[in-house]
Amino acid sequence: MSAFPLAAAASLSSSSSVAQSYGSALPPAMILAVIRENPVTIVVGETGSGKTTQMTQYLHEDGYTSLGLIGCTQPRRVAAMSVAKRVSEEMGVELGQEVGYAIRFEDCTSDKTFIKYMTDGVLLRETLSSEDLFQYKAVIMDEAHERSLNTDVLFGILKKVVAMRADFKLIVTSATLDSAKFASFFGNAPVFNIPGRTFPVDVLWSRTPQEDYVEAAVKQALAIHLRDPPGDILIFMTGQEEIEATCFSLAERLDQMRSGGQDVPELMILPIYSQLPSDLQAKIFDKAPEGSRKCIVSTNIAETSLTVDGIYYVIDTGYVKMKVYNPKMGMDALQVFPESQAAANQRSGRAGRTGPGTAYRLYTESAFKHEMLVSSVPEIQRTNLANVVLLLKSLNVDNLLHFDFMDPPPQENILNSMHQLWVLGALDNVGGLTSTGRHMVEFPLEPALAKLLLAGAAMGCSAEALTIVSMLSVPSVFFRPPDRAEESDAAREKFFVPESDHLTLLHVYQQWKNNGYRGDWCARHYLQGKGLKKAKEGKGLKKAKEGKGLKKAKEGKGLKKAKEVRAQLLDIMKTQRLPLTSCGSDWDVVRKAICSAYFSNAGKFKGIGEYVNCRTGMPCHLHPSSALYGLGYTPDYVVYHELVFTSKEYMQCVSAVEPEWLAELGPMFFSIKESHSSRQERRKKEAATAAAMAAEAAQAEEAKAAAAAAAAAEEAERRQKAREAAATPAGRRATTPRRPLGL
C-alpha cells in the first residue's frame, strides 16, 4: 500500500484550541491514534488528498475489519463504484469480494466483504432494518461537506449510533470553512487536516460589479483566448438559456473578428448541462486539436459531478440556480442566487487540476466577502421533507422537532410535510405511522408516487400505475436537441393522450414495449433510449477507461432506466404482497388512481391555460409542453405532479380528473354537497390533526409552538375557504376525448 500522501504536512487541531502542527513525516499511525481515542473524527482533506481510497485501508490494517464492516458513503453512485474498484485493485482482491460497493440497482458485495463503499442513500435505507448499524465497526462519510439531504439525515442518526455504541467509529470529511461547525456538532470532535495535491490557482477579481455577466464572461473568454498560453477554459453559468446565449455570442464575436481580417486561432465552444442530449454532453471530453483550445460553458454540473482535465482557466459569474421549496404554497421555485464562498472556491479549484491555473471572478472581492454566504444553504432547509418525515417516523423518531439536525429545517416545513402525509393516509391523527404509511416507506419514492402505486393496486391498475411512477422517477425521456426543436416537439405530440400527461408517459412506455424495447425505435421518435456509457461520467473517468470493471455498470438513462426502476419497484411490490394487475384499455381507472395520489394538488379551470389551486387559491398554469396545452379541450378539474415557479407558476405533469373523484378520494378537502353530519365529522377529524400537530409542536420551545399552532389554524381556515369556493361539480363531461391511435 502506498504511503499516506503528503502526510508530512498533516496537522491535528482541536476545534476548541489552537491548531497543533506536525512538521516531520507523519505516518498513518497518527490519524489512526486519533481515531482510536475518539468516537468521531473530522477530516479536512482537499480533493486529491487520497483520503477516499486510503482511509478505509488504514482502518482495515488497524484491525477494525476483524470485528465487522467498514462503510464509506459517497453522495454519487459513480464515485461509489469507481472508488471501490480502485481500492480492490490496490489491495489485489476481486471487486465484490473483500471490497465491494452498493448502489440503488446493484449490491456488489458478498459474505467476504469488509470494506463497503455505498451512496449515502443506501446507508440511510440500511438504518431502517438495523437501527444501530451493528454490522459496521466504522463509517466514513466522505464528501459530507456537500450536505446532501441524505447526508444531513445520516448525521443525526449516526450521532445517536455513536452515543449508543462505544465500539463504533465515525469519520466525517469536511471542507475547511465549516470544520469547526462539524466538530462542535459531534461533541468537540478533533479535526485532522490532510492537505491536497492540487495546483495553486490565481484568483483575479473584477474591479467593479458586472451588470451583464454573460457579456462579461464572453469578453473575458476572448481575452484569454487571444492573449494567454494554451489551456482550456471553463465558464460557469446558471442555466441552459444563458449557456446557449453565451455560446452564440462567443461564436458571433469570433466570426466578426475573422471577417474583419483578424487571425484568430480555433476555439471549440462546448455547452454542457444535464438536460443536453448525451451525445452532445460527451463532446466536452474530446481533445482540442493542436493549436486550438476548448471553451466549456457549464452549469453546476461541472462543479462536482463532472471533472474535465486540461482546464487552466475558470470564469465564474458568481451565480447559481437553485430549487427552493415554499411550504406555504406547496411550490418549488427555481431561482438564481449568488453562490456561496465555498462554491466559489470549488469552482476556482477546477482550474488547478492539471497544472497551476487562473480563476477570473466576475464580481468584486468585497462582494465575495460581504454579500456571499460562507457555505450554501443545505438542501434540508430548502426542500419538501415529506420523505424525510416518513423515514424518521418509521425509525420511531417520535418528536421530529427534537431530532438532532446540524441545521434544522424550518419548523413550518416539518409540520407541513406531516400534514401532507396525513392527507395521503400515511400518518394517523396523532402523527403515528399507519399501515399505508408502512407500505409507502418501503418504496424508494416520494410519498405521492408511493401512494399512486398503492392506489393502483387497490383499483386493479397497478401495472399501469407502476409504469407511470417509473417514468416520473427518471429524467424526461423526451429528447429535444436545441437545433431540432420543432421536429422533436412534433414527435412528442404524437404520443399525447389529450386528457393526461401521466397517461402520455404510460402511452410512450407501452409503445416502446410493443416495439421490442428497441433503441432505434427510440431514436426515430426522439426518445431518450439509454445514456452515456458510465466511463464518460464522473470522477472515475480515466480509471474507468483503463479498466474493465465499469463495463458491467448497466444503468442507463431514459426509457431503459425507467424499465430498470420499474423492475426494482415490482420486486418491492411482490415483497409487500401487492397484486400486479392491468386494467387493459380502461385508462379512466388509472386517472382515478392518479387522482387519489394527487388530490391535494388539484386545480379548477379559470381560463385558457390557467387554473387556480383548489386549496390555496394560487394561480397555476399549464406548461406549454403539456398534452393539455392549447388543444381547446379544457377539463374543469386537473391534478398535477408538482408546481414549479420559473417565469410563472407552472404545473408539471397534469391529468384531468372528475370532480366527484375529488370528493370521494379527498374528503378532507372536497365535498359535493356536504350534509350537516358529514361536515361535523370532517371538522372533528381536522381539529384532531391540528391538535396532534400542535401537541408535537408544544414539546418544542413555547414561542415556536404557538407559531406552529397558528399556522395549523391558518391552514385549516384557508382550506375551508378554498372548499367553499371550489368543488361544486359541474356534470360529467359529455364526451371523453379521443384516444390517440397507436404508432
Add this chain to the structure above:
DNA sequence: GAGCACTGC
C-alpha cells in the same frame, strides 16, 4: 406558445 441547477433510495 415557453423552457428547468444537481443528486439519491
